[in-house]
Amino acid sequence: MKIGDKLKGVITGIKPYGAFVSLENGTTGLIHISEIKTGYIDNIYNTLKVDQDVLVQVVDFDEFTQKASLSLRTLEEEKIKFLIATVSQIVD
Template sequence: MKIGQKYEGTVSGLRPYGAFVVLDNGVKGLIHISEIKTGYVDSIYNVFKVGDSVRVQVIDYDEYSGKASLSMRSLEEEKHHFPQRHRFSNKKVKIGFQPLADHMPEWIDDSLEFLKKDK
């Protein structure tokens, strides 16, 4: 299983925090209540019943336990053209402190000017 793959599955159990799903390939997973849809979900029991068929996307997979973290929200975001979260993207995202470093000399000068005025 790979992160980002889409599967059909069947709801096998419900808890207040999410729905347990057995995928069509036999892997078991959980759709956490926060991954059901964009926005607030009041009660998992108002969304699913045991035996419901669902389409999900894998957002994490533990090879050791053989269990998956699943999302329906990511499919909804994809359908409505919302920006996907970075963990589903193959693009490299440059993360770092460069924007801060670019402005640091300016901030230091401003701070020094402020301190000089205070005396």
């Protein structure tokens, strides 16, 4: 696993500071609350659910502990950039 990888996973636990994810490659990681989406999250429990399937991007990986820091936000921003580029091509 390396930074930038996109992996499927399942949320296994939620705490006020983030969500724990079991990844398809057998490792685990944490989506810190600041990496869930752009903007303020008032209540993480209304945003994510245990057993929810997610597609995440690796933003950091500790080879010693085999734990990953994950992001949903970076993929959200990637989708927005793609949509803007697509719309601007259609308009041109």
